Amino acid sequence: MKIQLLTSLLLVPLFHILFGLDIVLVLGQCLDDQKFFLLQFKNSVKFNSTLSSKLVSWDQSTDCCTWEGVTCNLSSNRGHVIGLDINSESIYGCLVKSTSNSLSGLRHLESLNLAFNNFDTSKFPSGIFSLTALTYLNLSIAGFRGNFPSSIANLTQLVHLDFWANNFSGIISSTHFQNLVNLEYLDLGLNLLSGTIPSSLFGLPSLRKLFLSYNNFQGSVPKFTNTNLSPLETLYASWNNLSGPVPISLFDLKNFSRLTLSHNKLSGKFHLQILHRLSNLTYFNLSFNNLSVDLGHDNSSKFLPPSLKELKLASCRLQHFPELRYLPSLITLDLAENQISGAIPNWIWNVGNGGLRYLNLSVNQLHKLQEPYVIHNLSSIDLRCNHLRGEIPIPIENIYFLDYSNNFFSSIPTNFNLTSAIFFSVSSNRLSGTIPVSMCSGTNLQLLDLSNNYLIGNIPSCLFELSKSLGVLKLGNNSLTGNISRIFSNDCGLETLDLHGNLLKGSVPESLANCSKLEVLNLGDNRINDRFPCFLKDSLHLHVLVLHSNLFHGEIRCQEKNGSWINLQIYDIGSNHFTGNLSQNFLIWKAMKDGRNDVNILGFEALRFGGSRKTYQDAVTISIKGKRLDLVKILNIFTSIDISNNHFQGNIPHTIGELKSLVSLNLSHNTLSGSIPNSFGTLKLLETLDLSENKLTGKIPMELGDISFLEVLDLSNNQLTGKIPTGRQLQTFPEASFEGNKELCGPPLHIKCSRTAVTTAGYGDGDLGNSINWEFVGPEVGFVVGLGTVILPLIFYKRWRSYYYEHVDHILFKVIRRKHQKKSIHGRIRSRYSRIERARS
Known part of the structure; x- marks a missing residue:
């Protein structure tokens, strides 16, 4: 062994001479104090060892410079830890003082990443602020809360600082960042910060990217000074409470490429043509403020930067389409919730040299599509809530998001192709005729909504065969006939099935129990003739069951057990022909009994379309407060039972009183007794x-x-x-x-x-x-008993009677003073005594 080591040592200078290679021997390079502080850090945090890939492997017997997530400075054979990356290590708590001491001991750290954990503490580990060599600090989604740490000013070498998605609160001031002259990247988004944005942030000489979105910042957007010297490229300050006008100085930043100030309270008039100053601009978003965007007199796209890829001007009081046909790079266009009327110009489908992918023109006053038109290359089209008429526009094959809901479209082309579509909604139109079988081409569909139209005929059975991929199928409020197909595959993925308000007959297919993810089942207002679907009692995710106004009949005997109807929160079987006694098993309805700690809205899993999240929210119609009401959002804390208009009999189970979270209860129009x-x-x-x-x-x-x-x-x-x-x-x-x-x-x-x-x-x-209510009777009985102890001796003892006549009458006349009052008193006694006797009998 000694000979092999000696040989290795002799070969190193030889390789260095021959090949010019710098070879470093890693033979126990980790310094003892560095290992001690790393192990102290490991012991100071709580983490899930089954999910950890780094901390769980740290071992006292091995070289800490070889530990996963640890980087040492080996170039000068010093063995100091200069990098610590333990992101996503399933940390769920810490001993703050011990964590702080261990980090401060790693005084040579240049990079520290604690992101995607949950330290769950309001006391920030102050030892981090002694790490003056830090250039990279990432604490995003790390579970820190409390006031924003002012000692961040000590880390003067920082280049990258990421505090995104914690719960830091309070005000940030100029002193926090004025010394961070090397800072290039700063993310404070998704916290609870308030106050005004300090102007010193915009004056940092090296800052390129600044993220302040999703906070509670108020006041105006600071004006920039020395714009010619500022390297700022990106400013995200959406979802705050910023007010006032958009500062013109922003558009003097020569390197500016991305700006979003959406979802604030900015006001005044904004002239769109000012964007021509920003030759590098690629992303611009002023949506959802109180702004009025002025397109200018000539409304020419030549004033817009050709580099622009995403333009979002939703809710900006636009009355006309901006001239965008000559923007060669535009990919995303959002003009939703404006006041644009007339026709959709046919040039819009060719914007970006045919490269437009995401188009949102929803909630306007558009009434037609200018012809001729060809929809090509688009991946997402949102035209909902307009006044569009005629035949539904035929998309190309590679489109995956289509929302035509809440218009006046009257027909679906028979050759409609949904091969690539994931989301297709044409609800609340005036569609008539049958559902074309071509709808079944959507083998990738996750949501299909044809509700609230005038469709007739049978439901194509092939639609139910799509249940493997389909998460939401809504065909309610039409005039569809026939039976519900019995084809629900073993791997059915349906979460919402809404067929209410049709003319469907037959029974509820038992194969529906294969849909193990089913949350909402609405078969109300049909002509289904069946017994109660007890096979659904073990559906673990079922929240809403509506069978209202059908021909269901018979007794409900489901042999329920613990775990049955565990998440059921809306139970509507009203207006049927059910008979028998009410179930005594309300105690097992856990969601209504125990309630929920968190508040959520029932809906289909969030999907991402065109850079924005779109979540489908479930809706249902129920009887509440004496009326049929549409719940457009179903909160998971809302609970309701409706068994009205049936033939139930017997006593009302006292166990209903255990449903502590119940909001609405309707047992009317039955023959319940007791x-x-x-x-x-x-x-x-x-x-x-x-x-x-x-x-x-x-x-x-x-x-x-x-x-x-x-x-x-x-x-x-x-x-x-x-x-x-x-x-x-x-x-x-x-x-x-x-x-x-x-x-x-x-x-x-x-x-x-x-x-x-x-x-x-x-x-x-x-x-x-x-x-008997003894509150009233008790005193009277006591009075009579007491009176009897006086009267009986008067009857049987002559001496007592003599004493009574001589003295008691004299006393009564003195106190009451009127003779007829004495008679009244005795009369009242006799009356009450008679009442007591009647009550006893």
């Missing part, structure tokens, strides 16, 4: 309760008056009795909420309760309502 469970008082989030048109008996539980969110209550047309409990809520409802109960009395009804009626404040389930 009393209203007082467990309903635990439904503190309930907003609407309809128990009308049943055969409910007994008293109204006073607990109903404690449901503070209750807005709609209907107990009418039952057999309820007694006084309506007084409380904070019940007297605020109209008389119609209680009418049709002959023996019900008290406000808000105009029927007064009889004085002889015994009021029951509340009783448990199954109580017949014959108990």
Whole structure:
């Protein structure tokens, strides 16, 4: 071994002489103190060892310069750690002081990357600020929060600083960055920073890229000074609260290539022709402000920089199309939500020398497409919410996003080709005729929406065969007939199936249980004649089940168990012919029982089209507050049960009171009997309760008056009795909420309760309502018993009677002073005693 090592040492200078190679021997190059601090850092953080690829491999027995994520300075045989990259190591917490000490010990660090972890701390590891040799610092998506660290000013050698997507808050000032003269890249986006943008940021002599989007910055955009010397190329400041005009000085930046100030409160008039000053401009976005964009008198594209690739002017009060036909490089054009009317010019399809890929003209007042036209090369077209008429424009084969919804299109060409399409919506038009079989060419379709039209005929069975790739299929509110195809493959990927509002018959295919990702099933308002689809009870992702207004029948016996209907939040089986007793298994409906900690909107998985995220949001029509309402967004915290207009009978299960997250409950128009469970008082989030048109008996539980969110209550047309409990809520409802109960009395009804009626404040389930309120009876019984202890001795003892006649009458006359009052007192005693006897009997 010694001979081999000696030979190696002799060969090194030989190779250096012969080949001019600089060879460094890595024989234990890691310094002991560097290894100590690295291992201290590892021990100071919590991480998932099964997901870690770097930290988990660090071993005391090996050279730390060989550890993954560690870079050492070996060129001078010093062995100092100069680079530490532990991004995406599944860190989920840390001991801040220990982490800080370990990092400060690596004082030769030049590059530190802690991104894509979750340190979950509001105390920033201050040891980082002692690393004065740092040129690269990346803490994006690292789980830091609290005030923005002012000591960042110590890192004067920084070239790249990335704090994107943390929860830093507070105000940033000029002192934070004024010493960072070498800084070229700064990303503070997606934090909670507020105040004004310090003007010193725009004065940093080396800064090229600046990202400030998704914060709470206010005030105006600072003006630039020394624009001829500024190397700034990119400014992203969208999604803030910036106000005032767009500063003209921005357009004196000679190197400027990308600018977005969208989604702010900028105001005033902006002259588009000023863009000609920016000869390198490739991306420009002023969408969604309070700006009025002026196209100029001649509206000529010669004033726009030829390098422009993306132009976004949504919601900029445009009334005409800007002249863009001669822009040779344009790829993306967004003119949505303006006031453009008339025809879509045919030259628009050739913009960018035919290179236009993404076109958004939605929410305008366009009424036709100028002919002749050829749609080629486009990948994404959004024409929704206009007044376009006639036949749907035929796209070329390679288009993948098409939204023609909310127009007046009347027909679909029979040769419509969707070979490459991922998203196709033509909902809310005036389409008639049958669904062309050519729709089935969309083997890559993830969303197909033909709802709210006048389509007739059977649904092509081949559409259901697309369920492997199809995530959303919406054909609701048409006049489609026939049966639902039984072809749902074992690998069905459907998340939303909405066929409501048609004339469909037959049964619900059991193969639908193969769609394990199904979240929304809406078959309401059809003519389906079947028993309840119990085969869906184990669908783990099912949130919405609507079978409203069909011909479903029979008893519902699903043999439910823990895990059945685990995510069900909207259950609407109203207006059918179901019979039998209500299920007692509400305790297993976890989403309604336990609620949710996070708030989300049900929708199809977000897709990315043309550089922007487009998420399809589910919608459903339900009965709530006495009306059929469209929920255009379904929050996962909204819960509703509707079993109205059926033939259910028997008692209302008290277990419904366990559904603590329930918002709407409609059990009306059945033949339910028994009393209203007082467990309903635990439904503190309930907003609407309809128990009308049943055969409910007994008293109204006073607990109903404690449901503070209750807005709609209907107990009418039952057999309820007694006084309506007084409380904070019940007297605020109209008389119609209680009418049709002959023996019900008290406000808000105009029927007064009889004085002889015994009021029951509340009783448990199954109580017949014959108990006595001892709050009133108890004192009277006590009075009679006490009186008896006086009267009985008077009857049997002559001596006591003599004493009574001699003294008691004298005392009574002194106190009461009037003889007839004494008679009144004894009369009242006799009356109350008689009432008690009647109540007992």
